[in-house]
Amino acid sequence: MHIAEGYLPPVQAAAWFAVSAPFVVHGSRTLVRQVRRDPDSKLLLGAAGAFTFVLSALKIPSVTGSCSHPTGTGLGAVLFRPPVMSVLGGIVLLFQAVLLAHGGLSTLGANIFSMAIVGPWVAFAVYALVRRAGGGMDVAVFAAAALGDLATYCVTSVQLALAFPDPAAGFVAALAKFGGIFAVTQIPLAISEGLLSVLVVRLLTRTSGDDLRRLGVLPTPAEVRA
Amino acid sequence: MFALDVAAHTGPWRPRHPAEKALLSLGLLACAVALPPWPGAVLSGGAAATLLLGPARVSPAVLLRAARVPLLFVATSTVPLLVTMPAPARLAVDPAGPALAAQTAGRSVAALACLLLFSATTPLSEVLPRLHRLGIPAAVTEVAALTYRMLFLLVDSVRAVREAQAARLGFRTWRTAYASLAGQAGAVFVRAFSRARRLEEGLALRGYTGSLAVQVEARRMSPPFVAATVGLLVTIVVATAVAGSRW
Numbered sequence: 001m002h003i004a005e006g007y008l009p010p011v012q013a014a015a016w017f018a019v020s021a022p023f024v025v026h027g028s029r030t031l032v033r034q035v036r037r038d039p040d041s042k043l044l045l046g047a048a049g050a051f052t053f054v055l056s057a058l059k060i061p062s063v064t065g066s067c068s069h070p071t072g073t074g075l076g077a078v079l080f081r082p083p084v085m086s087v088l089g090g091i092v093l094l095f096q097a098v099l100l101a102h103g104g105l106s107t108l109g110a111n112i113f114s115m116a117i118v119g120p121w122v123a124f125a126v127y128a129l130v131r132r133a134g135g136g137m138d139v140a141v142f143a144a145a146a147l148g149d150l151a152t153y154c155v156t157s158v159q160l161a162l163a164f165p166d167p168a169a170g171f172v173a174a175l176a177k178f179g180g181i182f183a184v185t186q187i188p189l190a191i192s193e194g195l196l197s198v199l200v201v202r203l204l205t206r207t208s209g210d211d212l213r214r215l216g217v218l219p220t221p222a223e224v225r226a
Numbered sequence: 227m228f229a230l231d232v233a234a235h236t237g238p239w240r241p242r243h244p245a246e247k248a249l250l251s252l253g254l255l256a257c258a259v260a261l262p263p264w265p266g267a268v269l270s271g272g273a274a275a276t277l278l279l280g281p282a283r284v285s286p287a288v289l290l291r292a293a294r295v296p297l298l299f300v301a302t303s304t305v306p307l308l309v310t311m312p313a314p315a316r317l318a319v320d321p322a323g324p325a326l327a328a329q330t331a332g333r334s335v336a337a338l339a340c341l342l343l344f345s346a347t348t349p350l351s352e353v354l355p356r357l358h359r360l361g362i363p364a365a366v367t368e369v370a371a372l373t374y375r376m377l378f379l380l381v382d383s384v385r386a387v388r389e390a391q392a393a394r395l396g397f398r399t400w401r402t403a404y405a406s407l408a409g410q411a412g413a414v415f416v417r418a419f420s421r422a423r424r425l426e427e428g429l430a431l432r433g434y435t436g437s438l439a440v441q442v443e444a445r446r447m448s449p450p451f452v453a454a455t456v457g458l459l460v461t462i463v464v465a466t467a468v469a470g471s472r473w
Contacts, residue, residue: 006337046372
């Protein structure tokens with residue numbers, strides 16, 4: 001759920017850039033270190049960015065009869081890890097703004113914070129917790145993708161509520177209003193994205209096991225033996 | 227390719243320096259967002275729309291198609307501004323709501339016109355190699371450029387896979403639709419990583435040292451264009467200040 005160009009007041013838009021900046025800088029440093037250590041990884045990161053862009057452009061059938069797009073943050077965080085996703089997500093959001101007019105340049109900071117920072121970190125934390133608790137891959141991926149998507153939607157509602165507090169009851173009422181109006185599409189979408197991510201990971205486990213092992217999603221034979 | 231990118235590559239402003247177009251469209255965007263909506267956003271959005279349909283010769287159909295999704299967001303998220311919540315679980319019409327909704331929607335539509343002015347006149351392939359001059363690490367701009375180059379191939383792949391699945395009744399039921407979507411995502415993943423590996427091998431054979439710098443076509447800044455842009459931006463700011471003092 002991208003906040004459209006110019007929708008946020010200028011001060012709020014600038015503040016979200018400031019909030020997102022440390023995460024993007026940290027992600028960029030991680031990426032630069034990774035590329036310095038292994039120059040070939042640049043090509044894989046480019047492929048990962050393109051995959052994330054195309055994943056977010058897939059049309060999921062929605063309960064309202066129309067189509068929605070997944071955020072791709074949950075699956076992206078599981079495959080590529082959150083620090084890298086903050087940069088890749090930022091690049092994807094910039095491309096979506098410039099190539100498709102989804103989101104915007106003035107709202108890029110706010111959209112990066114919800115979709116490239118909070119979404120991936122929540123998704124990865126859920127994935128790691130479920131796996132550590134002994135949950136299977138399917139359960140972990142479903143929970144990560146669905147909750148990552150929901151976290152993105154909640155943060156966007158918070159951003160809009162902070163920008164436009166209710167005149168009578170302030171921030172909380174505004175959060176209920178924005179959260180309520182977007183819940184109609186976002187909750188079914190989160191469940192859909194969870195299901196789709198499970199199917200994608202099952203398919204990739206069968207067809208691209210080596211790539212998943214290289215990304216650290218599946219254990220290597222040595223790790224399995226240990 | 228995407229319709230806006232096609233417009234940027236084929237439009238009459240293609241030979242202009244990206245910085246000129248960035249100054250114009252991002253300057254108008256800053257005016258639309260930072261100045262009071264009336265008349266600042268109206269003037270900025272109006273100027274962007276006039277430039278898009280006039281000198282930049284972008285098709286109105288392309289613009290309307292690109293604007294559909296953001297306008298849907300603006301329409302949906304403007305509804306909560308019209309009502310207030312005086313007590314829990316009770317909604318009432320806010321008398322000040324229509325004015326706030328009109329201001330917010332007006333600013334957003336004007337800003338969208340400015341964004342479209344940039345998108346439909348400036349190819350990303352000309353912007354990305356120049357981004358390192360703004361202090362962005364070369365590794366990040368190179369990853370962005372690789373992403374840009376690969377995504378067209380992957381979007382074409384997804385289209386081909388989707389058509390093949392549709393021809394085989396892959397979207398007949400919800401169950402088959404989800405299986406088909408997973409197939410699309412899986413195909414994209416496999417193709418993206420296979421292409422990355424082939425690039426890796428090709429570059430290794432050519433003595434890859436870690437730098438993917440590409441040659442950028444040299445473009446000269448046009449002083450009259452820059453002067454006209456500054457004049458337009460100053461006029462909008464002054465007109466807004468004058469109108470603000472009168473109202």
